[in-house]
Amino acid sequence: MTSETELNRLAEQLPAWLETSRKESRHGQPASYIPELAHAPGDALGIALLDAAGREVTAGDSRLSFTLQSISKVFTLLLALMDQGEEGVFRKVGMEPTGDDFNSMLKLELVEPGIPFNPLINAGAIAVSSLIRGATPAEKTERILSFFREVAGDPTLTFNEAVYRSEAATAHRNRSLAYFLKDNEVLDEEVEPVLDVYFKHCSVEVTCRHVARMALVLAMNGTDPLTGRELVPRRYVQIAKTFMVSCGMYNASGEFAIRVGLPAKSGVAGGILALVPGRYGIGVVGPALNEKGNSIAGVHLLQTMSEAFDWSMF
Numbered sequence: 014m015t016s017e018t019e020l021n022r023l024a025e026q027l028p029a030w031l032e033t034s035r036k037e038s039r040h041g042q043p044a045s046y047i048p049e050l051a052h053a054p055g056d057a058l059g060i061a062l063l064d065a066a067g068r069e070v071t072a073g074d075s076r077l078s079f080t081l082q083s084i085s086k087v088f089t090l091l092l093a094l095m096d097q098g099e100e101g102v103f104r105k106v107g108m109e110p111t112g113d114d115f116n117s118m119l120k121l122e123l124v125e126p127g128i129p130f131n132p133l134i135n136a137g138a139i140a141v142s143s144l145i146r147g148a149t150p151a152e153k154t155e156r157i158l159s160f161f162r163e164v165a166g167d168p169t170l171t172f173n174e175a176v177y178r179s180e181a182a183t184a185h186r187n188r189s190l191a192y193f194l195k196d197n198e199v200l201d202e203e204v205e206p207v208l209d210v211y212f213k214h215c216s217v218e219v220t221c222r223h224v225a226r227m228a229l230v231l232a233m234n235g236t237d238p239l240t241g242r243e244l245v246p247r248r249y250v251q252i253a254k255t256f257m258v259s260c261g262m263y264n265a266s267g268e269f270a271i272r273v274g275l276p277a278k279s280g281v282a283g284g285i286l287a288l289v290p291g292r293y294g295i296g297v298v299g300p301a302l303n304e305k306g307n308s309i310a311g312v313h314l315l316q317t318m319s320e321a322f323d324w325s326m327f
């Protein structure tokens with residue numbers, strides 16, 4: 014099936030599929046450990062899908078704003094790889110899934126050396142934030158923002174001040190993780206400035222149309238097909254996509270690989286970035302989360318689409 018035929022079918026079916034998936038929202042709820050996230054509409058569900066020719070299909074609450082949260086970790090990883098190379102990054106974070114919650118500190122003490130298992134759990138992403146080049150935290154944040162803007166194709170992208178403040182004021186667990194990392198000599202810099210960079214990139218505000226564009230760049234191995242510019246070397250995108258398959262949906266990544274079979278990354282604001290390699294970038298938002306911290310309706314919708322069009326990579 015050509016992309017055009019597939020997209021036409023998708024545009025026809027998506028509204029009905031989305032309404033069926035939306036019903037799943039009642040079995041979950043928005044995250045509340047970052048107080049500002051609890052205000053999100055629990056029954057919202059939106060999706061945008063973009064192909065390499067710039068054709069877009071959207072449905073549901075595709076204009077709802079939300080913060081990237083953990084989705085941002087994929088892009089800070091890419092920037093850190095571009096800044097430090099593979100060796101520089103993998104001195105500070107590992108390559109393996111944990112099987113624990115995304116904010117767990119269990120393995121940091123249990124396993125030697127005490128580096129985070131991978132860059133997509135909180136401890137790993139905090140370590141990655143410290144690897145971004147920049148003389149000051151403000152400079153690091155500015156470089157991250159300009160990279161995100163480039164990949165999302167929107168020079169106005171910025172962070173949501175209220176969500177940033179809310180997380181910064183309540184991030185006791187992330188603070189403990191970061192101090193642990195400092196003690197393990199994973200962080201060379203002071204803890205609070207590194208955390209500030211981390212909270213800010215988690216708070217970047219988007220819609221699922223931005224996320225679809227960011228995903229499309231990954232689907233096309235680092236080149237933005239809409240501008241023809243190579244934004245990230247192919248090798249680094251390969252690394253990021255591999256982490257998305259093994260760790261992108263936290264400790265539900267195995268189940269997601271079986272049920273959906275696409276590289277994806279979720280965030281606690283209810284976003285999911287997913288991609289069909291070589292073909293589509295997809296952004297989904299559904300703030301009600303399941304017990305693993307993934308959008309409950311968003312996962313349901315991606316599964317419906319992947320089954321209908323046989324998208325699984327495996």
Ligand SMILES: NC(=O)CC[C@H](N)C(=O)O
Nearest residue numbers: 082083115135215280281
């Ligand atoms: N899973 C997530 O999206 C976590 C990101 C969030 N900013 C946190 O550190 O808790």
